[in-house]
Amino acid sequence: MVMNPLQNVVPSEPPTGNRRSALRRMGACALLLGTRQLAFGASIVAVRVWPAADYTRITIESDQPLAQQHFMADNPNRLVIDIDGLELSPALRDLLGKVRADDPFIAGVRAGQNQPRVVRLVIDLKQPTAPQLFTLAPVAAYRYRLVFDLYPTHEHDPLLALIRDREAAEALAARTVQDALGEFIGKVDKPVAVPGAAPPAVPSSPPMAKASAPAPWPPVAAAPFPAPPQQSPAPLPPAVQGKIDRLIVVAIDPGHGGEDPGASGPSGLREKDVVLAVALQLRDRLNGLPNMRAMLTRDADFFVPLHERVRKARRVQADLFVSIHADAFITPQARGASVFALSQGGASSSAARWMANRENSADSVGGINVNAKDAAVISTLLDMSTTAQIRDSLRLGGEVLGQIGKVGKLHKGSVEQAGFAVLKAPDIPSILVESAFISNPEEEARLRDPEYQAQLVHALAVGIQRYFAKNPPLARSRQL
Ligand SMILES: [Zn+2]
Structure with missing residues (x-):
């Protein structure tokens, strides 16, 4: 990490001519907002850096809109931002200390008073990035925000590992089934490593099982989960192959994050933190299952x-989407867990509508760079929701609600429906779980308690397993 103490040490960035061409070359833009309100002496309220593999976000929050110009420069790669109407302050210098050494994109940040009332930030980059700049008007607890999202020029793909992992596991599963079938029909074919390959010839109509026979799922009520049935020497019905030659992929969506803290409890527990903790445990729990x-x-x-959450789930052809949240309400008495599915029409209750509005406001709090492309994606998703998806989501929600009811109070005994944006994958059964009311002091304490978190994870996992036991996943029509 580069941490130069800066006393006028920000070097002159490219001379004017070069700088113009740099501006043209990099497509940089100047942003001037609300000139009427612009005044010298703007104060920086906060500077936040959110490092992540996908992108790193730098947020500069101020009491007035900021006018800035920025451009990219190379040798070394850096992003230069000139902010007008600003004096270098201790808060701004704080930025220097907020870059983590392991930030994937930022090597260091320097700041200096480039001209009177112009502060220059130089962000030294570890790799070429394509910064996206946008501003956010005051919302919730935030004032004016200037946001730089640093995306890698060569897109990092956090899903690649999952896809490869899945392909390898599916190939293994396919091979195992092929072997078993080979034994069954008295001839051992060469193992077929290609997932989704055509099944070998099998005598038709053995009196084994109906085509709709469920896959051999383990019993679901016991905890810890029983080991799945081992590959048995007993004959396998051919129909089974379509059921078990692939892994089931579950997308887990911890609500909020980064700029968007979600709800907060009376003693300060933040929704974004507790739902991430639960989601990480649920991921490990499900990954412990072989299929x-x-x-x-x-x-x-x-x-x-x-919409990016939905896109990520669809990219891996997830079989389920489970969004995890923790409610808040204006009165501290509200309590109990809720499970929501999408509604195409109106919400099933005014509380459900209220909750959907609240959760859907995440984009404006978290800071989404809404451009035309995003808007198109969002409206496309909105139009594609299907009644089949909603029916399956209600089944999934019912199983999960039943299990959560065993470990905690329920806010309502049935799955509710409303227009949650995050549930709009047209082809993936999707639910949103409000695990408890974080605004209720007792429930906040429970959410913080690792033991309750484990119970919640168990309930979610069992609910998911029960859903699949009753609704076996179909063979995939195509491979990733
Ligand atoms: Zn939430």
Whole structure:
């Protein structure tokens, strides 16, 4: 990490001519907002850096809108930001200390008074990045925000590992089944390593099982989970192959993150932290099952826009999407867990509508860079929701609600429905679990308690398993 103490040491950035061409070359833009309100003496309220593998976000929060110009420079790679109407202050210098040495993109930040009333920030980059800049008007507890999202020029793909992992495991599963089938029909074919390969010839209509026979799922009521049935020497019905030749992928979505803390409890527990803790445990729990893989829409403290969460799940062809949250309400008495599915029409209750509005506001709090492309994606998703998805989501929600009811109070005894943006994957059964009311002091204490977190994780896992036991996943029509 580069941490130069700066006393006018920010070097002159490219001479004017070069700088113009740099501006053109990099497509940098100047942003001037609310000139009417611009006044010298703007104060920086806070500077935050959110490092993540996907992107690193730098947020500069101020009491007035800031006018800035920025450009990229190379040798070494750096992003230069000139902020007008600003004096170098201790708060701004704080930025220097907020860059972690392990930030994937930022090597260091320097700041200096470039001209009177112009502060220059130089962000030294570890790799070429494509910064996205946008501003956010005051919302919730935040004032004016200037946001730089640093994306890698060569996109890092956090899902690649999962996809590879899944392909390898599916290939293994396919091979195991092929071997078993080979024994069954009295000839051992060469193992077929290609997932989804055509099954070998099998005598038709053995009196084994109906085509709809469920996959051999373990019993679900006991804890800890029983080991799955071993590959048995007993004959396998051909119909089974379509059920077990692939892994089930569960997308776990810890709500909020980064700039968006979600709700807070009376003693300060933040929703984004507790739901991440629960999600990480649930991921490990599901990954401990031989036929499941879990992926997280975020695995650290950074913000992910709502439609991006859905996109991530669809990219890995997730079989389920489970969004985890912790409620808040204006009165501390509200208590109990709720499970929500999508509604195409109106919300099932005014409380459900209120909650959906609250959760859907995450993008404006967390800071989404809404451009035309994003808007198109969002509206497409909105139009594609299907009644089949909602039906399956209600089944999944019912199983999960039943299990959560065993470890805690329920806010309502049935799955509720409303227009949650995060539940709009048209082809993935999706639920949103409000695990408890973080605004209720007792429930906040429970959410903080590792033992209750473990119970909650167990309930979610069993609910998911019960859903699959009753609704075996279909063979995939295509491979990733
Ligand atoms: Zn939430």
